[in-house]
Amino acid sequence: MGSIENGVQAQKGVEQDDLVMPLIDFGAFLHGDRPTKKATADQILHAFTTSGFLYLQNHGVPQEMVSQAFSQSAQFFARPQAQKDTLGWTTPDANRGYVTWGREKVTQSSDPEEIARLRASNPDLKESMEIGREGVPGLPNRWPTELDEAGAQFTRDMQRFFLTLKDLHVNVMRAIATGMGLDDEHFFDSYTDAGDNTLRLLHYPPVKRSVWRDNPFQVRAGEHSDYGSITLLFQDHVGGLEVKSPHGTWVRATPIDGTIVVNAGDLLARWSNDLIKSTNHRVIQPPPPKDVEADNDPEALIPARYSIAYFCNPNFDRLIEALPGTWEKSAKKYEPINSGDYLVRRLAATY
Numbered sequence: 346m347g348s349i350e351n352g353v354q355a356q357k358g359v360e361q362d363d364l365v366m367p368l369i370d371f372g373a374f375l376h377g378d379r380p381t382k383k384a385t386a387d388q389i390l391h392a393f394t395t396s397g398f399l400y401l402q403n404h405g406v407p408q409e410m411v412s413q414a415f416s417q418s419a420q421f422f423a424r425p426q427a428q429k430d431t432l433g434w435t436t437p438d439a440n441r442g443y444v445t446w447g448r449e450k451v452t453q454s455s456d457p458e459e460i461a462r463l464r465a466s467n468p469d470l471k472e473s474m475e476i477g478r479e480g481v482p483g484l485p486n487r488w489p490t491e492l493d494e495a496g497a498q499f500t501r502d503m504q505r506f507f508l509t510l511k512d513l514h515v516n517v518m519r520a521i522a523t524g525m526g527l528d529d530e531h532f533f534d535s536y537t538d539a540g541d542n543t544l545r546l547l548h549y550p551p552v553k554r555s556v557w558r559d560n561p562f563q564v565r566a567g568e569h570s571d572y573g574s575i576t577l578l579f580q581d582h583v584g585g586l587e588v589k590s591p592h593g594t595w596v597r598a599t600p601i602d603g604t605i606v607v608n609a610g611d612l613l614a615r616w617s618n619d620l621i622k623s624t625n626h627r628v629i630q631p632p633p634p635k636d637v638e639a640d641n642d643p644e645a646l647i648p649a650r651y652s653i654a655y656f657c658n659p660n661f662d663r664l665i666e667a668l669p670g671t672w673e674k675s676a677k678k679y680e681p682i683n684s685g686d687y688l689v690r691r692l693a694a695t696y
């Protein structure tokens with residue numbers, strides 16, 4: 346058992362204010378015998394149906410690949426602004442390309458006036474690069490391949506990373522199927538094989554401490570839930586991700602080395618007739634440094650933060666309606682909906 350600091354136990358994940366984000370050994374699902382697989386899948390489903398968040402270790406994504414993706418991401422964002430702007434994000438249907446400062450305002454609101462007001466008053470302090478499935482007619486990725494050799498390397502590495510994470514999505518959905526007792530572990534395979542997912546590189550630039558002192562509402566990413574089935578999130582050591590507890594308090598999802606934070610999105614909640622929870626989260630400044638004097642210096646910089654989110658979705662051409670076992674004793678809460686339509690509609694509201 347590890348030591349406890351800020352609610353984090355090295356072996357256990359995070360537990361605070363009745364929000365439990367367990368640390369789960371996914372190797373036990375991937376390689377275990379039948380009872381071990383089932384027990385692990387049950388833990389995963391339990392996390393998804395309570396906090397909606399968990400940490401996954403032994404997930405099978407090689408650490409070198411993750412480190413390389415972070416370094417490629419940092420190099421990409423360090424490019425001249427004009428270069429990044431040539432690769433700009435265009436439309437919600439495409440959802441590919443570079444998203445500049447202040448462009449996206451994630452929020453729970455669907456009222457355009459309110460979103461416009463929020464965007465103007467507390468813009469998210471971030472830039473991002475969105476990468477979608479390759480080979481979709483009319484929706485090319487905005488690769489930096491033509492810029493230089495580093496750009497070409499970026500493209501190759503991100504293509505490989507995308508496909509590795511696609512496999513992990515398939516496997517996590519198999520764990521969910523097993524946890525739910527659906528008669529076939531492969532129940533979701535025909536919903537995950539296309540890989541209609543989005544790989545998002547995120548860069549939160551350094552900011553002066555005074556920015557938060559002068560505006561307590563400032564955020565790196567505003568409170569929101571994710572839209573799709575699940576999100577696989579890699580974070581660096583900086584911290585700042587927070588998840589809302591059942592009591593409405595914010596709990597830090599403190600980075601744990603070698604793990605991926607996995608959370609359920611709105612479409613999976615809907616698909617499961619709300620058995621699975623899509624929980625609000627946000628990114629603010631990291632915890633203050635131990636050195637209090639530095640904390641008092643308004644000119645002191647809060648370090649940059651990098652994270653990588655892989656947003657997984659059911660194949661865009663699939664119809665999503667209440668899963669077997671989630672509605673028979675009550676009722677279906679939602680109309681069937683096409684996966685792609687749902688996601689484009691949600692994206693259109695935030696850009």
Ligand SMILES: O=C(O)CCC(=O)C(=O)O
Nearest residue numbers: 547566580586628652654
């Ligand atoms: O940067 C992070 O840690 C989280 C980002 C996030 O929640 C999102 O982009 O949906």
Ligand SMILES: [Fe+2]
Nearest residue numbers: 569570571626
């Ligand atoms: Fe998110």
